[in-house]
Amino acid sequence: MEVLGRIRLSLWIVIVGAIVLYVFFASLASVSPAEVAGVSSVIAALAIVFTVRNMRVAGELADPGGDPQLRRDRNRMRERRGF
Numbered sequence: 001m002e003v004l005g006r007i008r009l010s011l012w013i014v015i016v017g018a019i020v021l022y023v024f025f026a027s028l029a030s031v032s033p034a035e036v037a038g039v040s041s042v043i044a045a046l047a048i049v050f051t052v053r054n055m056r057v058a059g060e061l062a063d064p065g066g067d068p069q070l071r072r073d074r075n076r077m078r079e080r081r082g083f
Helices: 002-028 037-062 068-081
Strands: none
Touching: 002 037, 037 068
16 A cells, blocks of 8 residues: 555656646746647546545544544654654
8 A cells, every 4th residue: 555655656746746847837838828729638637536625635634533544644754854
């Protein structure tokens, strides 16, 4: 199960990287986003999925009766960093 968690984390990192790279190159390039509408729509969909996922995770962390495994993982990360 830990392997699936790492693969899922890697997937979210790749999604964020794709969004950041698109924004970076779109701001530098002389090509308008309308000219690459397919890529623009894929990046927009990825950004929406990522935003919904972050809102769901934030809601679970704010819920006092939330997922106990999620809370343990968060506390373990805090203890590792010294908070």
